[in-house]
Every structure is written in structure tokens, then in C-alpha cells.
Amino acid sequence: MSDESRSTPAQTSVAAVIPAAGRGVRLGPGAPKALRALSGTPMLIHAVRALAASRHVALVVVVAPPDGAAEVKSLLDAHALPDRTDFLVVPGGESRQESVRLGLEALPPQYGIVLVHDAARPLVPVDTVDAVVEAVRDGAPAVVPALPLADTVKEVAPAAEAGEPEPVVATPERSRLRAVQTPQGFDRATLVRAHESVTENVTDDASMVEQLGLPVVAVPGHEEAFKVTRPLDLVLAEAVLARRRLNDGF
Numbered sequence: 520m521s522d523e524s525r526s527t528p529a530q531t532s533v534a535a536v537i538p539a540a541g542r543g544v545r546l547g548p549g550a551p552k553a554l555r556a557l558s559g560t561p562m563l564i565h566a567v568r569a570l571a572a573s574r575h576v577a578l579v580v581v582v583a584p585p586d587g588a589a590e591v592k593s594l595l596d597a598h599a600l601p602d603r604t605d606f607l608v609v610p611g612g613e614s615r616q617e618s619v620r621l622g623l624e625a626l627p628p629q630y631g632i633v634l635v636h637d638a639a640r641p642l643v644p645v646d647t648v649d650a651v652v653e654a655v656r657d658g659a660p661a662v663v664p665a666l667p668l669a670d671t672v673k674e675v676a677p678a679a680e681a682g683e684p685e686p687v688v689a690t691p692e693r694s695r696l697r698a699v700q701t702p703q704g705f706d707r708a709t710l711v712r713a714h715e716s717v718t719e720n721v722t723d724d725a726s727m728v729e730q731l732g733l734p735v736v737a738v739p740g741h742e743e744a745f746k747v748t749r750p751l752d753l754v755l756a757e758a759v760l761a762r763r764r765l766n767d768g769f
């Protein structure tokens with residue numbers, strides 16, 4: 520391969536994988552979380568639009584509930600999405616990690632940078648998406664958007680039964696802690712290697728890269744990139760959308 524034809528990080532195409540296969544049990548009974556409506560539009564469509572809004576993102580892979588790929592495909596067809604972005608739907612797995620791996624396996628070869636974004640973070644602003652992509656293009660193998668914490672965090676010895684008092688074990692210094700969001704951005708080969716070598720369950724993708732001993736960097740996250748997890752989060756998400764509509768009106 521000549522030097523001219525070898526792709527540099529700055530030229531590498533970016534794909535986003537959106538795991539949307541969770542049941543969303545903490546949100547209460549009903550449809551899978553990603554398919555629940557916010558302002559009349561499924562949460563997943565908000566999340567897909569949020570990632571496709573980035574001029575960097577050329578492909579969005581949605582990881583659907585294992586038995587819901589056809590439904591998710593027709594949902595994408597039924598909603599307006601940018602023409603310059605390609606879309607793929609693949610069935611997901613038992614765990615979030617497995618769903619992400621299945622999304623990665625569906626990526627065509629030209630995508631050298633991968634964003635992994637929770638469908639449950641439907642309102643992430645495009646500036647946050649772009650900041651993550653730019654940090655990967657600048658050479659970081661893994662990038663997370665992160666925010667300082669408002670609450671002090673305690674480590675406890677978890678009680679056997681919910682509601683029982685739990686002994687506090689430690690209080691990490693709050694100024695050194697960050698709450699981590701998505702999209703998390705990766706050099707594709709690094710994320711694939713992480714999935715091949717890390718087998719235990721993790722709660723975020725970047726921690727698998729940490730386990731490989733590679734550097735992970737944090738860039739500023741955004742309060743609107745919060746994860747819709749509990750019923751009150753739906754109220755907050757509706758309020759954010761109402762505020763956006765009001766601001767767009769002026």
C-alpha cells in the first residue's frame with residue numbers, strides 16, 4: 520500500500536453502534552425501553568438522529584432486541600433520517616456487551632473509528648458526539664464523555680437484602696471522580712481486541728480497553744446526555760425537548 524492510499528486517523532470513516540436491545544426493567548412495565556416514546560417519537564429514533572446529526576458519522580448500526588429487528592427496521596423506515604447516513608439493523612444479545620459485539624461484527628471494513636452509544640441517551644447534543652470523534656482522530660484509542668459529580672460517592676459493603684443498612688467502606692475524593700456517558704469513541708481495532716480478550720461483564724465499553732492496559736481519555740460530557748433509566752428520567756427528557764422546541768421557536 521502506498522503512503523498516499525493508507526488512511527490516516529483524520530480520514531478514517533466513523534460508524535456508530537447503538538445498543539438498543541435492553542428491556543428497560545427499571546423504567547417499569549411496557550415496551551422495550553428504546554421503543555418507548557418521548558414527545559411522540561421512539562427514544563431510539565431520537566438517539567439515531569442525535570448520532571446521525573454529526574457530519575462525521577457515516578453509518579449507524581442499531582442493535583435491536585433479539586426478536587425485534589424487523590420492527591426496528593420498519594421504525595427507521597417510518598421516520599425521517601439524514602440521507603447522507605447509512606443505517607443497518609442487527610439483532611442483539613443477552614447482555615449489553617454481547618449486543619455491542621454483535622453490532623461491531625456487522626461493520627463493513629472501511630470504518631476505522633467506532634462510537635458506541637446507548638439508545639437510552641436519546642438527547643446527547645451533537646457537539647458532544649463531535650468532541651468524542653475529534654479526540655479519537657487526535658490519537659486516543661478510547662474516549663469517554665464525562666461529567667463531575669454533584670453527589671459525594673461512598674463505597675459500601677452491599678447488604679444481602681435491599682433496604683438493609685450497609686456499612687460504608689470508603690469515600691473516594693469527589694473532585695477526582697467523573698460520571699461517564701456515551702457515545703464512547705474507539706479505534707475500531709482496539710475495541711474489537713477488547714471484546715476478544717475481556718470476558719467478564721462490564722458496565723461500559725471503555726473499561727474493557729482499560730483492562731488491555733491502553734489509555735482512555737475523558738472529554739467534557741453534557742447534562743443532556745443523561746441515561747433514561749427510571750420513570751423520573753422520562754419527565755426530565757420531556758422537559759429538555761420542550762425547552763428545545765421553545766428555543767428553536769425564536
Ligand code: C5P
Binds near residue numbers: 540553612746748
Ligand atoms: O441496561 P442499561 O441501562 O445499562 O442499558 C444501556 C443500553 O444498552 C440501552 O440502550 C439498552 O437498550 C442496551 N442493551 C442492549 N442489550 C442488552 C442490554 C442492554 O443493547 N442485552
